[in-house]
Amino acid sequence: MSERVVVAMSGGVDSSVAAALLVEQGFEVIGVMLRLWSEADGDLQPRLNPHSATGTPQSSNRCCSVEAIYDAQSVADRLGIPFYVINVEQPFKEQVVDLFVAEYAAGRTPNPCLACNRKIRFGYLLNYARTLGARYLATGHYARVRRDALGRYQLWRGVDRAKDQSYVLSVLGQADLDQVFFPVGEYTKPQVRALAAERGLPTASRVDSQDLCFVADGDYRRFLADHAPEAVQPGPIFDTRGRQLGTHHGLPAYTIGQRSGLGIAAAQPLYVLELDVARNALIVGAADELGRAWLRTGAVNWVAGEPPSGPLRADVQIRYRAHPAPALVTLGADGTAEARFVSPLRDITPGQAAVFYDGEICLGGGIITDAGA
C-alpha cells in the first residue's frame, strides 16, 4: 500500500515536476490547487472602493484563475492522478489579505507569503491533507529537508541558490518538516525544466514567486487604494531636521532605502529613511544617513523547535532576495531577537522577515519591528 501525498499544484513547472517525481517514486499522489482569492471574478468581488480612481484590473489574478485550473488539471490527467480545487478564500482573506492591508496601514512592508505559508499552505492545507489520509504534503518550493545528527529536521536552501525559497519557509517547524516534501529543491531550475520537458509537462512557471499572487495586475498600490484608501493618503516629505521638502503619494508606495520617485529636486540624492505613520510623513535623508547597524524582530520561529542557548553568529537575510549579511544574533524577551550587523545595511524594512542562516541551513526568522544606527 503506497503512502498518500497531497501535492499543491499551480499548473506551472515546479509543482508539476514535484508531482511527477513523487508519482515515479511510487507514492499515491493527489493533486490539489488552492482557490485563494478572486479579483475581477464575478460573484466573489472583494470589497472594492466604489470611488477608486484606478478602476478595476484588466486581468484576473494569476494564482487560481480558470486557465491555471485547466493547466493543473491537464498535468494531473497526464500523470494519472486525481485533482481537486480546494476553496480557502475565507481563511486566506482573513489571515493573509487582511493582514497584508493592516501592515501597510501601520507603515510596515509585509511579505504575505510568510503568513500564507504559515496559516494556509502549511496550516489549513496540511491539516486538510491529513483528513484525506495523506501522510505528506508536497509543494514545488526550492528548498530541502535534512536531518541532523540528533534526528531533528533541518530546512536547507534549495540547490539552486538563485531560486532558493527557504526564506518564505522560515515559518516552518519540526512538526511541519516531518510531513513535507520539496522534490524540486534538489535540482537547479534548468534541471527542473529538463525534467518537465522529458515528461511532456509545462516548462514555464505559472506564478512568478516575486509577485503578489492575489493582486490581479501586480499593482499593490491600486489594491491598497481599493481596500484601505485611508492608508494611501498624500502627506508631507520631511528631512531629518523637520523641513518639508515635498509631498508623497501615500506611504505604501515607498520603501526604506528607495531613491528614485521622490519627486524632489535636491543638491544630493535623497533616500527614504522612515515611514512615519503617525504623521503620515515620509522621512528622507542623504546616503550617509541610511545605515542601520541593528534590527529587532518580533517573536522568532526557530525551525529546530527551540531557540539557541545563547548568542550566535548568523547570516541574516532581511528580505526575500537580499544578500545574507553577517550579524551577531542575541535573544530578547518574549522570544524576540536582535541582530547586530558587521556592516550597516541601508534598507532594513519593518514588516519584512529577518531570516537567520548558518550557511545553507535556515535557522528560522522573525518579523522586523525596528532598526537603528
Place this chain on the structure above:
Amino acid sequence: MIYLDHSATTAVDPRVVEAMLPLWTETYGNPSSIYGLGRRAGAALEDARRRIARSLNCQPAELVFTSCGTESDNLAIRGVLLAAAAKGKQHIITAPAEHHAVLHTAADLAEHLDCDVTHVPVDRQGIVDPAAVAAAIRPDTALISIMLANNEVGAIQPVAEIGAIARERGVPFHTDAVQAGGYLPLDVDALNVDLLALSAHKFYGPKGVGLLYIRRGVRLLPVQTGGGQERGRRSGTENVPYIVGMARALEIAHAERESETRRLTALRDRLIGGLTAAIPDITLTGHPTQRLPGHASFLVRGAEAEAMLIALDLAGVAASSGSACATGAPTPSHVLTAMGYSPQEAMGALRLTLGRENTVADVEFVVAKLPEIVARIRGDK
C-alpha cells in the same frame, strides 16, 4: 465506482442508445424536407412526440422540444411574460428554492423588462404553502412557477393544489419537473399545470434534449425564432435522434416507475437510517416522506462538503453537495438558505441520490465508509 449522483445526471440506458442508433446514419433526414428521407425522420419525430404525450396525458401539439430543462424553463417564463406584456401583466410568483434556471430568469426579467417578482417562502422542509401562493396573486400576475420536486433536498411540492388555485384565479402555472421526471406521475391534468419542463438526462436519456409542455390556450411568445419549427415556438432543426431517445427513456421510466419507486424508496430509507444511526450530529434535509424515492440529503455538522466529497471520491463514491451547477462556490446553497439554515450549517451539505444500478451493497458500503470520513474531517479519533 459507486454512483450516487443521479440528481445531477444519469447514464443513457442501453435500450435508449439502441432506439437512437438508426437516426444517426439511416433515418438522418431533416424532418422539414419534402423527400422520403425527410418524411421518415419527421415520422420518427412525431412518433416520439405522440409517445411522450401519452406519458404526460396531453396532446402531441402541446409539446415543444428543447435542448434541456434550462431552455424549457426559459421558454416558459420569458415566453409567457413577453406575451403578457401586451395585457399589462408583468408579475411573477415563484419561490426561493427554485432552480437557478427559474430564479435567474425571473431576476433577469425583473432587471431588463421591468417585471415584478414575488417569492413565496418555503418552510423548513423546503415546501411551499399553497395558501401563500394564493395570497400573492395580483390582478397583474402573469405566471406562477413552482417546481414539482426540489433538486437539492428532494422535497415534493403540492403542485396539484397550487395548480387548482392558479386555475381558479386564471393565472398560468408552470412547473419545473426536471427532477421529478421518471420518478413521479406527470399527468398534466392531474397536476393542474399549464406548462411543464423536463430534461432527458435525468431519466436515463441523453444530455442535450428536453421538453416544455404548453397547455393549449396558454399565450406564449417564442424565445428562439427562425425557421418556425415546433409550431413556431422553438425554431431550429429538430434533434431527432435525441428526441427519439428521450421518448424511449421516458417510456421505460414510466413502465418501471412503480416497482422502481418501491425499490429505491427501500434503498433510500436504508441509507438514511444507516447514516443517521452511525454519524452523530447529522440532519436529514427536506421532508422525511414527501421526497423523491432515491433522494437522501443531509447536513453534517462540523464537516465541510468539499472535504467529504473529495474523500468519498477517493473511496470510489460519486456524490454531491448542493446542485451540480453550484459546486466550487463558497456561498451557501440558496435552497438551504431559503429553508432557514445558516451558512455555517449549509457548509456540511451532502446529497446522495440513488438510481437504477444501485444495490444494497452500494448502500452498505457508504454506511460503512462515510462515518469514518466524517470522523477524520471532524478530527475525532
